[in-house]
Amino acid sequence: MFSRAVSIMIGPWLPMLAVILPLSPFHRVNALIAGSLATVLSFAALSNDRARIAAAAIGAWVALTPFIVPSTLLEKVLTVSWGVVTFAHLIGPFSDAPRVELVGAPDTHVPPIDEERAYARAA
DSSP: OHHHHHHHHHTTHHHHHHHHSOOOHHHHHHHHHHHHHHHHHHHHTTTOHHHHHHHHHHHHHHHHHHHHSOOOHHHHHHHHHHHHHHHHHHHSGGGSOOOOOOOOOOOOOOOOOOHHHHHHHHO
16 A cells, blocks of 8 residues: 555656656657556555556556657656556555454363263273
């Protein structure tokens, strides 16, 4: 659950950096749309697993995009690092909601030993 909260903090970085840094038009539009959707879905991921999976899929898409579309080094570094971090935070081991498991106390009652019947069988 902690990593879901971290993904909320990381989500807005992609659209913000898409406006600040010199990116190609395709990567700028992709970063603005995917970053905004991932931010909204990461808020919803706090209570819904479907939103968590959808936001992680967007992170995976952003991480794979520079290998499909021609990209500069800056675009590759920005999108791959943001996508991998978002994907790992939303799918990783610490993204699962906390669980409480109640385990009953062991049964300490010992049944009484019936010694007389044991002697009767032996004789």
